[in-house]
Amino acid sequence: MKLYDGMGPNPKVVRMFLAEKDLVLPVQLVDMMKMENRQAEHLKRNPSGQVPTLETDAGTFISETTAICEYIEEKKPSPVLIGMTPEQRGETRMWTRKIDLNICEPVGMGFRYGKGLKFFRDRIHCEPEMSPGAMRLGQANLKWLDDQLAGRTWIAGDRFTLADIVLFCFLEFFGPMGQPLDPALKNVTAWFDRVAARPSAKA
Amino acid sequence: MKLYDGMGPNPKVVRMFLAEKDLVLPVQLVDMMKMENRQAEHLKRNPSGQVPTLETDAGTFISETTAICEYIEEKKPSPVLIGMTPEQRGETRMWTRKIDLNICEPVGMGFRYGKGLKFFRDRIHCEPEMSPGAMRLGQANLKWLDDQLAGRTWIAGDRFTLADIVLFCFLEFFGPMGQPLDPALKNVTAWFDRVAARPSAKA
Numbered sequence: 227m228k229l230y231d232g233m234g235p236n237p238k239v240v241r242m243f244l245a246e247k248d249l250v251l252p253v254q255l256v257d258m259m260k261m262e263n264r265q266a267e268h269l270k271r272n273p274s275g276q277v278p279t280l281e282t283d284a285g286t287f288i289s290e291t292t293a294i295c296e297y298i299e300e301k302k303p304s305p306v307l308i309g310m311t312p313e314q315r316g317e318t319r320m321w322t323r324k325i326d327l328n329i330c331e332p333v334g335m336g337f338r339y340g341k342g343l344k345f346f347r348d349r350i351h352c353e354p355e356m357s358p359g360a361m362r363l364g365q366a367n368l369k370w371l372d373d374q375l376a377g378r379t380w381i382a383g384d385r386f387t388l389a390d391i392v393l394f395c396f397l398e399f400f401g402p403m404g405q406p407l408d409p410a411l412k413n414v415t416a417w418f419d420r421v422a423a424r425p426s427a428k429a
Numbered sequence: 430m431k432l433y434d435g436m437g438p439n440p441k442v443v444r445m446f447l448a449e450k451d452l453v454l455p456v457q458l459v460d461m462m463k464m465e466n467r468q469a470e471h472l473k474r475n476p477s478g479q480v481p482t483l484e485t486d487a488g489t490f491i492s493e494t495t496a497i498c499e500y501i502e503e504k505k506p507s508p509v510l511i512g513m514t515p516e517q518r519g520e521t522r523m524w525t526r527k528i529d530l531n532i533c534e535p536v537g538m539g540f541r542y543g544k545g546l547k548f549f550r551d552r553i554h555c556e557p558e559m560s561p562g563a564m565r566l567g568q569a570n571l572k573w574l575d576d577q578l579a580g581r582t583w584i585a586g587d588r589f590t591l592a593d594i595v596l597f598c599f600l601e602f603f604g605p606m607g608q609p610l611d612p613a614l615k616n617v618t619a620w621f622d623r624v625a626a627r628p629s630a631k632a
Contacts, residue, residue: 273577274527284516293522300515312503313487319496324477331530339562351569359542359556366554374476 227301228252232263232277235334235399238429239291240278240298242391245426247302264349275349292322295388307388314385321381321389328367330396333405336361341404361405368407368414375413379420386424394421430504431455435466435480438537438602441632442494443481443501445594448629450505467552478552495525498591510591517588524584524592531570533599536608539564544607564608571610571617578616582623589627597624 229244229251231237244251256263256277264275272279272289279289280297288294299308309315338346340357371393375381381389397418401407409415421427432447432454434440447454459466459480467478475482475492482492483500491497502511512518541549543560574596578584584592600621604610612618624630 280519282516282519284514286516286520288516288519288523290523290526292526293519296522297515297519300518311487312500313485313489313491315503316483316485316491316496316500317489319499320491320493323493323495327530327534331534351566353562353566356559356562356566359559363554363556363559 227283227298228254228281230254230256230268230271230277230279230281232256232258234258234277235330235395236276236291237278238395238399239392240280240294241429242395242426243295243298243307243388245429246305246307246386246391246424247298249298249302261349291392292326292388295391299388307386307391309385309387314382317382318385318387318389321387322392325371325381325389325393329364329371330392332360332364332367333396333400336364336405337400337403364405365408368411372411372414375417378413378417380417390417390421391426394418394427398422398427430486430501431457431484433457433459433471433474433480433482433484435459435461437461437480438533438598439479439494440481441598441602442595443483443497444632445598445629446498446501446510446591448632449508449510449589449594449627450501452501452505464552494595495529495591498594502591510589510594512588512590517585520585521588521590521592524590525595528574528584528592528596532567532574533595535563535567535570536599536603539567539608540603540606567608568611571614575614575617578620581616581620583620593620593624594629597621597630601625601630 231253232255256268262268263277269275271287274289276289278294279287280294281287288297296308308318336357339352339354343352343354346352380386397407407415407418434456435458459471465471466480472478474490477492479492481497482490483497484490491500511521539560542555542557546555546557549555583589600610610618610621
């Protein structure tokens with residue numbers, strides 16, 4: 227395996243997942259400031275022109291954080307971050323998608339089409355008028371998650387999983403970028419501090 | 430296994446996946462018009478108050494279409510709709526997420542916050558001002574996919590997968606609801622017709 231890495235919350239999801247697995251891969255940095263990710267060489271690896279992208283043992287390429295992490299889990303199951311049984315995997319995938327779609331995507335949209343517009347304008351299709359609503363939507367769904375987290379250590383209960391990694395990397399990145407974590411969300415705040423205390427959080 | 434089923438494109442994704450697997454599950458309809466999905470009994474199954482939701486063989490509940498389909502594939506691997514190898518599964522998950530996040534979610538948002546607002550207003554957090562931009566975003570990403578599909582039979586090449594099912598169910602549902610498929614997207618249109626010809630498309 228080889229990882230094509232770069233800036234932002236998505237590459238960090240994979241780096242943190244690898245750190246939890248105690249797995250070190252050869253890494254090639256793709257320079258997003260120089261638009262390397264939008265050039266032919268990288269588009270052959272990932273037609274979306276994004277990082278992270280993983281080159282597999284078979285020489286194929288996989289992009290999209292959750293797909294990459296599933297591949298890594300199959301290659302190195304321990305420690306388990308998705309699940310040991312079909313039911314556990316189902317639970318992790320369920321939470322990961324709820325968070326991905328309902329929190330991370332609106333939070334990311336809010337930034338890309340708002341404060342990040344200058345950077346993203348020439349790189350992706352942007353819809354600036356979606357930014358304020360996307361930020362409110364992300365916050366509303368985070369409030370929903372706060373209620374769900376009552377009495378739980380991790381998002382999937384007592385198992386630390388991919389769902390925790392995905393949400394942590396997004397909140398950590400976008401907090402200082404205009405979407406700070408509301409301290410009134412006591413369960414999310416306490417959970418965030420628990421994740422931040424893991425050595426992998428520095429990946 | 431038992432399926433909690435209802436209206437809309439998401440439940441159809443799971444029904445179509447089951448039809449491809451030639452698998453018949455006990456089904457309980459959750460009446461969304463009567464808000465049954467938002468009542469305590471269903472919220473215990475899925476805290477998001479949505480269908481589809483699957484009760485597993487172990488008596489646990491999984492929601493989110495892609496997580497449910499992964500569980501079904503693990504329980505009945507044949508015919509393969511996600512993948513036989515880690516690389517195939519990686520490819521399917523990659524395409525499924527690109528489609529889910531970049532096409533289905535904006536198309537769905539465009540409807541829920543626009544033409545569907547009267548229905549959704551009292552059910553979920555709505556952001557009406559996001560609707561026009563979300564529809565444009567969905568179309569832009571569908572145009573991107575049209576280029577990707579050149580020369581391919583299915584989204585993941587020669588394998589019919591979950592990615593095809595997810596996209597088909599969304600385009601089929603939202604087409605007559607104000608987001609018709611642009612015939613200029615020749616590859617997507619031809620692909621759509623190929624999927625529509627499968628017996629499972631009537632699920």
